[in-house]
Amino acid sequence: MGLKDRQTTKNHNLGQSMRHAVAGLVEVVRLERNMRWHLLAGLLVLGCGWWLHLDRGDWLWLVLAIFMVIQSELANTVVENVVDLLTAHHYTVAAKYAKDLAAAAVLVAALFAIIVGLVIFLPKLLALI
Ligand SMILES: Nc1ncnc2c1ncn2[C@@H]1O[C@H](COP(=O)(O)OP(=O)(O)OP(=O)(O)O)[C@@H](O)[C@H]1O
Numbered sequence: 699m700g701l702k703d704r705q706t707t708k709n710h711n712l713g714q715s716m717r718h719a720v721a722g723l724v725e726v727v728r729l730e731r732n733m734r735w736h737l738l739a740g741l742l743v744l745g746c747g748w749w750l751h752l753d754r755g756d757w758l759w760l761v762l763a764i765f766m767v768i769q770s771e772l773a774n775t776v777v778e779n780v781v782d783l784l785t786a787h788h789y790t791v792a793a794k795y796a797k798d799l800a801a802a803a804v805l806v807a808a809l810f811a812i813i814v815g816l817v818i819f820l821p822k823l824l825a826l827i
Contacts, residue, residue, distance in 0.1 A: 726775055732804075733771050740764040743815060756818045763811035770807040774800040 709715040726733050747760055777800035781793045 726772060730771070730775055733768070733775070736767050736771055740767070746819060750819070750822050752818065759814050759818060763807075763814040766807040767804070767811050770804045774804050776800075 703718075703721070709718060727737065743760060743764065747757060752760070777796055781796050785793045
């Protein structure tokens, strides 16, 4: 089930809703280069966490930061697609504002993730030197 699925009526059950949600995740990874970078960075950070034996509290902050970046990139992609649908790629100030705001949401989440990463990893890496 992916972009070839031409259903436009409501989902009939939870299983169908879940299948469409998973199809959305697969498509966003396939189509959005930035999402692939976020996932790669997230996996690297999780690997570092495993290597440095983080405690439960550190893991919770890291997972929160990773999910916030992925959530904001999903929202950004939704905004981009809805704006493109509504404007048919014609320039409008409102479209620019909406897309730039959505991108700003990703930037804020990424900054949060960088701060969390520095707070958790920097002392542990310095202790190894
Ligand atoms: N219809 C439009 N009207 C006005 N400005 C637009 C429009 N479409 C895009 N833009 C401007 O061009 C930029 C890039 O738009 P685009 O749809 O390519 O986003 P993107 O490059 O896919 O974003 P991201 O890098 O987050 O994936 C937007 O951030 C916005 O400033």
